[in-house]
Amino acid sequence: MLPPPHPALHVPDTKVALSTASVYPSTTETAFELAARLGYDGVEVMVWNDPVSQDVDALRRLSDAYGVPILAVHAPCLLITQRVWGSDPWTKLVRARRAAERLGADTVVVHPPFRWQRQYAKEFVAGVNRMAGETDVRFAVENMYPWRYRDREVLAYAPGWDVTDEEYRHFTVDLSHAATSRTDAFELVDRMGDRLAHVHLADGSGSGKDEHLIPGRGKQPCAQLLERLARTGFQGHVVLEVNTRKSGGAEEREADLAEALAFTRLHLATVRPGS
Template sequence: MPAPLRVSLSTSSVYPGSTSSGFETAARLGFDGVEVMVGIDDVSADITAVKALSGFHEIPIVSVHAPCLLVTQRVWGSDPWGKLHRSAEMALEVGASVVVVHPPFRWQRDYARTFVDGIAELETRHGITFAVENMYPWRTGKREFQAYAPGWDPIEQDYAHVTLDLSHSSTAGGDPVEMAADLGPRLAHIHMTDGSGSAKDEHLIPGRGTQPCKEFLAAVAASDFAGEIVVEVNTRKAKDQAERESELLEALAFTRLHASV
């Protein structure tokens, strides 16, 4: 039988807790690894610091999420390509196999114009997987705004590797089971979460929304997928650390149960 798929934790899942608390929580709760969300927490952008956290807690870093959010526009400078090179350097230094990256915002015109070819060049140069994440249209009421270029749907682009996020597929009104089938071997990385179809990117605990999470995990487990499954959820409304950890344990148990063959 194939080895069971690993289930890791994004450090963003403990926000507003720190990157350090993300490592400690992941190790103590029994996750298989950590995805470092490079963000405004200084530790998250310090290669030496995150490598030390990995060693201290004896938990591997499986992936690095490049600083692509609006709130991280100045992390590692303002050059988007420079950010991706630094993300690759971190991944290689800490032993991670994947860099997760969002498509450019439409107003990043020069970056967007060469993004597809540039991602392929980065993979060749650094010898590491750059998995472009599915996003979604921005909606306000009945209005819809295309915020990403060359587009929010990576299926339509010539990326060798893709990250599939189930909260994003929910916001976009998509079916992650169909998306995974369409991607085939290009599906390299998973952000396990959920959504209710809201215009807001919710990142619910898997099983609490309307995405077909059980069916998705079963399909992934029955396929040739050999990438990482990373729990990336929003626990900001937890009233205390005990409730946050209970939610993370629920997400871990759900994912392991339904990703088993």
């Protein structure tokens, strides 16, 4: 059992969750096991090619078995998940919402459409806002980035990768994506304002690759953002969505995820006014 916090510290109620993507290419169950063992407050389920991630009943069993709540569902909108839950993008969002409702999650994370999804992109802003009005689950649209190859830049998302250009009800900020797009993270959060509902915490060096480094290992203001969230009474969840594929094995991956959790909890603790 952890000792109580020092009276001079304010520790907010913000829940810190582990994305199941953080253990890729291991299984969804591995993420639940690690989240339970390391003391995460919950998980965000990335719906992808692992059949368990697509099965609401299987996910509920894992949540119950490990005592780890599911706080968010990430809809299958990656390139590698184009055929997960069918090929119609609206069907994917409907199924993600239903999964979140059945699992007790309060957030669905969604990416803006790819440019080649023309009709979906044309209807996306109005459609996702309409769906958000039909449920208590928040559809939190995530900031993305331009794709780069050598000296070329490809705008792969529509209406655009900078989601603050549109009137979405809720946003997810991803600091690795901010690094890749070379966007100032604090300016991005300022533009999101009180519509910021969800945080994907990961670091990046600004190399042009979407790195998802352990917080503190790149150049993003991960610590400063966490401290700001704590001071301003942020009501959403902070989700560690990091890349552990280069970890040297299961033990090193677990150590990396423990480090990420410790970093996050440390910087969410702030000094009480007047202390």
